[in-house]
Amino acid sequence: AQTVTQSQPEMSVQEAETVTLSCTYDTxxxxxxxxxxxxxxxxxxILVIRQEAYKQQNATENxxxxxxxxxxxxxxxxISDSQLGDTAMYFCAFWRHNDMRFGAGTRLTVKP
Amino acid sequence: EPEVTQTPSHQVTQMGQEVILRCVPISNHLYFYWYRQILGQKVEFLVSFYNNEISEKSEIFDDQFSVERPDGSNFTLKIRSTKLEDSAMYFCASGRARNEQFFGPGTRLTVL
Structure with a gap:
C-alpha cells in the first residue's frame, strides 16, 4: 500500500518570502x-500542482x-513570494490505479 | 469556469438514519470520486466510479455505503444507517482523465 508522509505539521513564513513543504511517499x-x-x-x-512520475522536469505553476x-x-x-492568501492546510497526495492517498497535511501560516 | 457542486453544504442527521449526499460533477468529466475527512484528520479515499460502475473502493467503503449516477449529471453517495463515526466532511471530485481530480466544496455531515 502506498503511504504519504508529511513530516511538518505546522510551518510559518513571512509574507514575500519563500517556504518549502516536504513530502515523502512509499511505493x-x-x-x-x-x-x-x-x-x-x-x-x-484546491489543486495547486501536479507531477507525473515519468516526467523528470519539475512542475511549475506561477x-x-x-x-x-x-x-x-x-x-x-x-512557494515563492508568499502571500497572506496562501495561509491554509497543504496536502500532498499520491495517485495510482484510481486510488488517491493523502498525507496528514502541513498547516502553513503566512505572517504579514 | 465550471466547478463541481455539492448539496447540501451541511447535513445533520440522527444515528441510524439514511443520508444521501449529492454531487454534480463537471459536465464533460468521466471519472468520479468520493472522499471523506474527519475533523482534524487527513482526507481519505472512499470510492471511484467510471463507466457506471465502481472501479476502486477503500476498506472504509463497506456495505453501508453506495454510490449512484442516477441521471447522467448527479453523482450520489448514500449511507444507509449512519453511525456517529460517519460525521465528517465528504468531498466529491471529478476528472476528465484518471490523473486529474477537481474537488467540490464538500458536505459537512453531522450524525447525532
Whole structure:
C-alpha cells in the first residue's frame, strides 16, 4: 500500500518570502502521479500542482514549484513570494490505479 | 469556469438514519470520486466510479455505503444507517482523465 508522509505539521513564513513543504511517499510502482492540494479555512480542496512520475522536469505553476526526486521518493512544494492568501492546510497526495492517498497535511501560516 | 457542486453544504442527521449526499460533477468529466475527512484528520479515499460502475473502493467503503449516477449529471453517495463515526466532511471530485481530480466544496455531515 502506498503511504504519504508529511513530516511538518505546522510551518510559518513571512509574507514575500519563500517556504518549502516536504513530502515523502512509499511505493513500488514506477508510474504514478503526485499532487499538492491546498485547503483554506473554507475546507475546499484546491489543486495547486501536479507531477507525473515519468516526467523528470519539475512542475511549475506561477509561484508554486516542486522538487521531485523519484529515487528518493520525495516531492516537496516550494512557494515563492508568499502571500497572506496562501495561509491554509497543504496536502500532498499520491495517485495510482484510481486510488488517491493523502498525507496528514502541513498547516502553513503566512505572517504579514 | 465550471466547478463541481455539492448539496447540501451541511447535513445533520440522527444515528441510524439514511443520508444521501449529492454531487454534480463537471459536465464533460468521466471519472468520479468520493472522499471523506474527519475533523482534524487527513482526507481519505472512499470510492471511484467510471463507466457506471465502481472501479476502486477503500476498506472504509463497506456495505453501508453506495454510490449512484442516477441521471447522467448527479453523482450520489448514500449511507444507509449512519453511525456517529460517519460525521465528517465528504468531498466529491471529478476528472476528465484518471490523473486529474477537481474537488467540490464538500458536505459537512453531522450524525447525532
Amino acid at each position: 513500488s510502482e514506477s508510474n504514478y502521479y503526485l499532487f499538492w492540494y491546498k485547503q483554506p479555512p473554507s475546507r475546499q480542496m 509561484r508554486f514549484s516542486v522538487n521531485f526526486q523519484k529515487a528518493a521518493k520525495s516531492f516537496s512544494l516550494k
